[in-house]
Amino acid sequence: MEDFGVYVLFGTDEPPRLILNLREPVKRCVAVNPGIQQIVLFSRGRWEKCTSVSIQLNDERDKLILQGKLTAFNKCVSWESWEDDLWSNGATLTMQIEGFKNGRPDSALTIAQKECTPECNATTALVPRGGLGKRKRSWGKEEEEGEGEARGQENICPIFASSEKTPHRRGRNNSRAGQTRLFLPKEEQATTRAPQNPRAKGKQAKTPTQTALLDIPSGRWGQTLSAIDPQTAILIGGQGARMQFCKDPIWKLCTEDLSWAPAETLAEGPTPEARIGHTATYDPESKRIFVFGGSKNKKWFNDVHILDTQSWRWTMVEAQGKVPPLAYHSCTLFRGELFVFGGVFPRPHPEPDGCSDSLYIFNPEMAIWYQPIVIGNKPPPRSGHSACVMQGKIFIFGGWDTPVCFNDMFQLDLCLMEFSAVQTSGSTPSPRSWHGCAALSDSCFLVHGGYNGNVALSDAFIFNTDTSCWTSLALSPLTSEPRAGHSIITMATTCIKGFSGEQEESSSQALLIFGGGDNEGSFFSDLITMPVKNL
Numbered sequence: 001m002e003d004f005g006v007y008v009l010f011g012t013d014e015p016p017r018l019i020l021n022l023r024e025p026v027k028r029c030v031a032v033n034p035g036i037q038q039i040v041l042f043s044r045g046r047w048e049k050c051t052s053v054s055i056q057l058n059d060e061r062d063k064l065i066l067q068g069k070l071t072a073f074n075k076c077v078s079w080e081s082w083e084d085d086l087w088s089n090g091a092t093l094t095m096q097i098e099g100f101k102n103g104r105p106d107s108a109l110t111i112a113q114k115e116c117t118p119e120c121n122a123t124t125a126l127v128p129r130g131g132l133g134k135r136k137r138s139w140g141k142e143e144e145e146g147e148g149e150a151r152g153q154e155n156i157c158p159i160f161a162s163s164e165k166t167p168h169r170r171g172r173n174n175s176r177a178g179q180t181r182l183f184l185p186k187e188e189q190a191t192t193r194a195p196q197n198p199r200a201k202g203k204q205a206k207t208p209t210q211t212a213l214l215d216i217p218s219g220r221w222g223q224t225l226s227a228i229d230p231q232t233a234i235l236i237g238g239q240g241a242r243m244q245f246c247k248d249p250i251w252k253l254c255t256e257d258l259s260w261a262p263a264e265t266l267a268e269g270p271t272p273e274a275r276i277g278h279t280a281t282y283d284p285e286s287k288r289i290f291v292f293g294g295s296k297n298k299k300w301f302n303d304v305h306i307l308d309t310q311s312w313r314w315t316m317v318e319a320q321g322k323v324p325p326l327a328y329h330s331c332t333l334f335r336g337e338l339f340v341f342g343g344v345f346p347r348p349h350p351e352p353d354g355c356s357d358s359l360y361i362f363n364p365e366m367a368i369w370y371q372p373i374v375i376g377n378k379p380p381p382r383s384g385h386s387a388c389v390m391q392g393k394i395f396i397f398g399g400w401d402t403p404v405c406f407n408d409m410f411q412l413d414l415c416l417m418e419f420s421a422v423q424t425s426g427s428t429p430s431p432r433s434w435h436g437c438a439a440l441s442d443s444c445f446l447v448h449g450g451y452n453g454n455v456a457l458s459d460a461f462i463f464n465t466d467t468s469c470w471t472s473l474a475l476s477p478l479t480s481e482p483r484a485g486h487s488i489i490t491m492a493t494t495c496i497k498g499f500s501g502e503q504e505e506s507s508s509q510a511l512l513i514f515g516g517g518d519n520e521g522s523f524f525s526d527l528i529t530m531p532v533k534n535l
Contacts, residue, residue, distance in 0.1 A: 003044070003045040003046075004021060004022055004043070004044070004045030004046060004047070004048075004049075004050075005018045005020060005021040005043070005044050005045060006018075006019060006020035006021070006041060006042070006043050006044075006053055006070065006095060007019065007041070007042055007043075007044060008030065008039065008040070008041050008093070009038075009039070009040040009041075009042075010032065010033070010036050010038075010039060011036055011037060011038055012038070016040075016042075019095065020053065020095050020097065022049060022050070022097070026096060026097035027094070027095070027096040027097070028094070028095050028096075029092055029093070029094045029095075030092070030093045030094075030095075031090065031091075031092055031093075032057070032090055032091040032092065032093055033090060034088060034089055034090045035088075037080060038078065038079070038080045039057070039078070039079045039080075039093065040076065040077070040078045040079075041055060041068075041070065041076065041077045041078075041095070042070075042075055042076040042077075043070050043075045043076075047071075047072035050097045050098065051071065051072070051098065051256075051257040051259060052069050052070060052071045052097075052098045052257075052259060053069065053070040053071075053095055053096065053097050053098065054067075054068075054069055054095070054096050054098055055067065055068045055069065055070065055077060055093070055094070055095050056068075056093075056094050057079065057091050057092070057093055057094075058091060058092045058094065059089070059090075059091050060089050060090050060091065060092075062092070065091060066079055069215060069259075069261070071254065071259055071261045072254065074252065074261030074262060074263070074266075215259075215260060216260050216525050216527070217235055217238075217246070217248055217251045217260060217514075217515070217525055218240055218246055218247070218248055218523075218525055219240050219241070219515065219522070219523030219524050219525040220238030220239055220240045220246050220515050220523055220524075220525070221238060221239060221240075221276070221434075221484070221485030221486065221515060221516050221517040221523060222237065222238050222239050222276030222277055222485050223235055223236060223237045223238030223246075223276070223487060223514075223515055224236045224237060224278065224279060224280035224291075224487060225253075225280075225487035225488075225489050225512070225514055226280045226281070226282040226289050226489070227282065227489050227490075227491040228282055228287070228289070228309045230255070230491060230492035231254060231255050231256050231492075232252060232253065232254060232255070233252075233253040233255070233489060233491065233512070234250070234251070234252060234253075234263065234280070234289060234307070234309075235250065235251040235252075235253065235487075235514070236249065236250055236272075236278075236280050236289075236291060237249050237272075237274065237275055237276060237278060237280075237294070238276060238515065239276045240523045241521070241523055245274040245275075245276070245296065246274075248262060248264070249264060249274060250262070250263045250264045250266075250271070251263055252266070253512075253527070255491060255492075255510070255512075255529075258527065258529065260527075266312055267307060267312040267313055267314050268312065268313045268314070269313045269314035269315055270314055270315075270316060271305075271314050272291050272303070272305040272314070272316075273296060273299075273301070274296055275293075275294030275295060275296045275301060275327075276294055276295065276296070276327070277293070277294045277295050277327030277328040277329075277343075277344075278291055278292060278293050278294025278301070278327070279291070279292050279293060279294075279329065279330065279331035279340075281331050281332070281333050281338055282309075282333075283333055283336065283364070285336060286336075286364070287308070287309050287310050288306050288307065288308050288309065288364075289306070289307040289309065290304060290305075290306055290331075290338055290362075290364065291304070291305040291306075291307070292304050292305075292326075292331055292338065292340065292362070293325065293326040293327055293329060293331075293340075293343065294327050295325075295327040295344075300325035300326075300327060300345070300346045301325055301327075302323050302324060302325040302326065303316060303317075304316070304317040304319055304362065305317070306364075317364075317367055318367070319362065319367050319368060319369055320366075320367060320368040320369070321368045321369030321370050322369060323340070323360045323362070323369040324345045324347075324356070325345060325346055326340065326343035326344070326345050326356065327343055327344050327345075327352075327383070328343050328344050328383035328384045329341065329342050329343025329344075329356070329383060330342060330343075330385055330386065330387035330396065331387075332387050332388070332389045332394055333389065334389055334392075334394070334414050336363075336364065336365065337361050337362065337363050337364070338361065338362040338364070339359065339360075339361055339387075339394060339412075339414075340359070340360045340361070340362065341356075341358075341359050341360075341379075341387060341394070341396060341412075342355060342356050342357065342358075342379075342381065342382050342383055342385055342396075342399065343355065343356050343383045344356070344383045354381065354401070355381035355382050355383045355399075355400075355401040356381055356383075357378055357379060357380060357381040357382070358371065359371065359372060359374055359412070372417055373417065374412070374417045374418065374419055375416075375417065375418050375419070376418040376419035376420050377410070377419050377420050377421050378410075378419045379396055379408070379410040379419065380401065380406070381401050382398075382399030382400060382401050382406060382433075383399055383400065383401070383433070384398075384399050384400050384433030384434045384451075385397060385398050385399025385400075385406070385433065386398060386399075386435060386436075386437035386447065387437075388437055388438075388439055388445045389414075389439075390439065390442065390443060390445065390465050391442065391443065391465060392413065392414050392415055393411045393412060393413055393414060393465070394411065394412040394414065395409060395410075395411050395422070395445070395463070395465065396409070396410045396411070396412070397409050397429075397437070397447060397463070398429070398431065398432050398433055398435060398447075398450065399433050400433040400453070403453070405431035405432060405433055405451075405452055405453045406431055406433075407428060407429055407430055407431040407432065408421065409421070409422040409424055409463070409468075410422060422468055423468060424463070424468050424469065424470055425467075425468060425469050425470070426469040426470035426471055426472075427461065427470050427471060427472035428461075428470045429447055429459070429461045429470065430452055430457070430459075431452055431453070432449075432450030432451060432452050432457055432484075433450055433451055433484075434449075434450050434451045434484035434485045435447055435448060435449050435450025435451075435457070435484065436448045436449055436450070436486050436487065436488030436513065436516075437488060438488040438489055438490045438511060439490060440462065440490060440509075440511075440532055440535065443464060443465045443466045444462050444463065444464050444465070445462070445463055445465075446460060446461070446462055446488065446511070446535070447460065447461045447462075447463065448460040448461075448488060448513070449482065449483045449484055449486060449516065450484045451484035451485075451519065455482065455519055456482035456483055456484045456516075456517070456518045456519040456520075457482055457484070458481065458482040458483070459472070459473075460472075460473040461473060462535065473535065481518055481522075481524065482518050482519070483515075483516030483517060483518055483524060484516055484517060484518075484519070485515070485516045485517050486513060486514060486515045486516025486524070487513070487514045487515055487516075488511065488512070488513050489511075489512050490509055490510065490511055490512070490532060491509070491510065491512065492508065492509060492510070508531055508532070508533065509531070509532040509533070510529050510530065510531050510532060511529065511530050511531075511532055511535070512527065512528070512529050513527070513528040513529075514526070514527050514528075
């Protein structure tokens with residue numbers, strides 16, 4: 001660890017200088033001379049005894065200009081003054097090593113806070129670069145025309161589209177279950193949530209510093225979160241307040257210390273265009289993420305983008321076969337192929353015209369789309385539903401086909417390619433769409449939250465595929481804000497046992513929940529974790 005250091009490069013006319021290491025004080029200040037147009041900071045060595053290095057740049061009056069952070073997954077930050085003329089009269093660069101391993105937080109804690117994305121976020125443009133070179137603008141580029149208006153109804157989730165009551169369609173053997181709340185005690189919410197202005201619902205309350213907006217993704221719904229290894233997940237896309245697409249679209253989550261790192265510039269190649277309602281499916285065999293479909297304003301997509309998480313390179317597939325533009329569909333992986341079901345499609349383009357009940361399969365090896373021959377009782381058309389692969393079957397739950405919400409369950413036997421309705425028992429969830437779904441074991445998956453046509457929900461249920469039985473979770477005193485359009489995944493996390501003497505690390509499965517909206521103008525940027533065994 002002795003070779004660990006943080007280096008700075010001022011412009012291009014001088015070599016890098018070592019300014020921070022673990023053998024000297026862990027906080028340093030460096031003067032930036034007038035006329036310097038570029039500052040590049042990077043780390044060298046192994047990240048073993050610290051988790052991050054905080055960085056901030058202040059002008060000659062000690063006013064904060066920019067903030068950033070180096071981590072093991074974001075080892076370089078670049079700032080260029082000519083973009084904003086921010087430090088033409090000189091500045092001071094301050095760096096501090098943070099998060100030593102003996103002070104690492106417990107993996108079952110909640111980090112960040114609720115964020116109601118503001119209409120005009122002045123700090124968004126200050127998110128530091130994740131690496132050298134030119135910044136990619138395809139994800140973060142905003143379309144200014146028609147700002148503040150509904151730019152294409154396909155992007156309006158039922159959560160935000162209408163306040164009218166929506167009828168429910170109830171499946172067989174289904175009864176409305178009472179709501180239970182999930183995750184944070186109310187007394188803790190007051191300390192982990194940014195303060196809200198009661199007279200301005202849906203507005204961002206001012207916080208003392210800009211750190212939260214720079215260290216975590218902005219509030220959003222309609223994004224994807226994909227676990228790529230036991231310690232890393234990738235966040236892609238999403239949309240915040242006033243139907244603005246997020247300017248910080250790609251993030252890396254490190255579950256070892258529950259830290260976020262901007263990752264827009266980490267990968268080479270053409271990044272996908274900004275979108276919501278897409279799917280991002282990770283293949284552990286090829287170690288690639290497949291991004292398919294989605295929509296942006298009045299533009300709909302049927303493209304496939306692949307992120308290779310080993311070479312960190314984006315590629316766009318020129319696939320054969322036909323698949324319609326889809327958004328809010330489901331996509332599951334089975335034996336190396338992607339199974340896409342349902343979704344909203346535009347017909348005629350560009351307005352949406354109903355939901356799909358079709359199944360499409362993408363074969364990455366052949367780069368071809370095809371429609372299989374299926375038999376049995378096919379689910380009605382829907383979107384905003386969930387799909388989970390278990391024991392050679394895809395289980396499809398809920399969704400909506402305006403103006404109806406579903407709470408029925410269908411399964412597709414992937415050996416026989418046969419659909420059938422599942423007769424369920426127990427405490428069946430109420431009709432909903434835009435809920436979160438995650439596998440807990442080989443035979444159980446979780447359904448949480450969603451939107452029932454009237455309000456966002458906060459209840460949670462577990463479905464057992466062996467018994468076809470629903471179980472309602474009573475997680476008191478843990479609670480959570482109602483939310484829909486959020487992301488839920490399960491992955492291994494590392495915990496520290498003991499608080500004195502020798503400490504022992506252990507790994508276990510944890511449930512991670514990020515983002516979503518509450519149907520009242522608020523969009524979340526919180527990350528909530530809890531051990532699966534607690535369920």
